[in-house]
Amino acid sequence: MDQKLEKQCRERAVELGNSGDPSVLPELLELTRSPAANVRRLAASAIGKLAGLVDASSAVSALVPMLRDAKPQVRQYAARALSAFGSSAKIALSDLRDMAISPVEMEYNNTGAKRAIGVIEEACRIAERQAVHCCQRCGVRLEHDEYVRSHKAFQRPFCNYCFDEVFIERRNFETKVELQKNIxxxxxxxxxxxxxxxxxxxxxxxxxxxxxxxxxxxxxxxxxxxxxxxxxxxxxxxxxxxxxxxxxxxxxxxxxxxxxxxxxxxxxxxxxxxxxxxxxxxxxxxxx
CATH class of the missing domain: 3.40.960.10 (VSR Endonuclease)
Known part of the structure; x- marks a missing residue:
């Protein structure tokens, strides 16, 4: 990219991020696809600044692929921006966890990813406490501790009764798999x-x-x-x-x-x- 054009795009990304105007999101999304890493980095930062104003789904969908950008600073700014979207960025947790433990990732990105995970997970916990959950099997409304227990174990909502049934089924499945390992x-x-x-x-x-x-x-x-x-x-x-x-x-x-x-x-x-x-x-x- 021409240096003059890149400078203009960088300045535009900063301007849009400080605008407080949700209508600028489409332009920022376009800037995230810039061939210049510094433009992509600043576009990600700008989107994060507009969290709570712009459509979270569109913003998060654009930021998640940036966690796999070739440039480490772009990944850094994408992780930071995603944390601003709280529970709406839940879909980014898998990639953030990979970034946090990747041995080939920059150390500051390992740290930044862990920080973003903490923020998003806490936001998810708050949202979960406020949400109504029903058992996936029998449909009864769950108490919060039932939901936490089943989600931690199975990533699925089960009441205590169904939890025990699922646990036994899973245990039997695990045993079956282990018995099949005979080579x-x-x-x-x-x-x-x-x-x-x-x-x-x-x-x-x-x-x-x-x-x-x-x-x-x-x-x-x-x-x-x-x-x-x-x-x-x-x-x-x-x-x-x-x-x-x-x-x-x-x-x-x-x-x-x-x-x-x-x-x-x-x-x-x-x-x-x-x-x-x-x-x-x-x-x-x-x-x-």
Missing amino acids: RANDGTWVQSEGERLICEALDKEQISYRYDERFRILDGYAIRPDFYLPEFDVYIEYWGMETADYKIGMLKKQQLYQQQGKRLISLYPADKSQMRATVLGKLQKYR
Whole structure:
């Protein structure tokens, strides 16, 4: 971008942010797409200054992708701006949590993301205490402590009676999954399929650390269990090893969740088994 034009855009972003006029949001949204990082940074800051005046949904939807901007200062200002929208920025929590713990992120962004998470989560807690929640199973109105308990455990609202039923069902499911892990990879990891064993051994041979089948990430309100997570690259690997109709429906839904949340996903299939190591490394190459 021409330096003179960039300077004008920077000054315009600051002016709009100080205007207190909600009608300027479309122009600021356009500035967030500027090729100049300093313009994007100041546009994000300006949107944050207008929190409470502009349409929160439109503003947050523009700010969330900026958490993945190539420039660290743009990510910094986007996180700060999102915190100004409080509970309306709840959809940003997943990306902010990733930013907070990412080993490749700038330290000041790790800190800023943690600060934004604290502000947004507190705003969400206040909103939740004021909201009316009903059990997802039986429909009864929940007491606040029932909602907090079930949401913490399942990210879903259940009354105490239904909570116990769901807990038992989940425990039985977890046990079933563990019993299905009867194939041992060379590094000692027990997995559920031959394809997963080959993935383990490909990663181990390249000395790439991974977490297998851990229920630790939240996507759009869902607690998911990615087959593999590579913290060094912030990449998820899913091995889609079945052909049933129900399985494929679940696969497409999960792939859509990854895409909607901007997660880095590598999909692998039974057809990849004969060249699993080369396939894994080839698909991982673009994230190195």
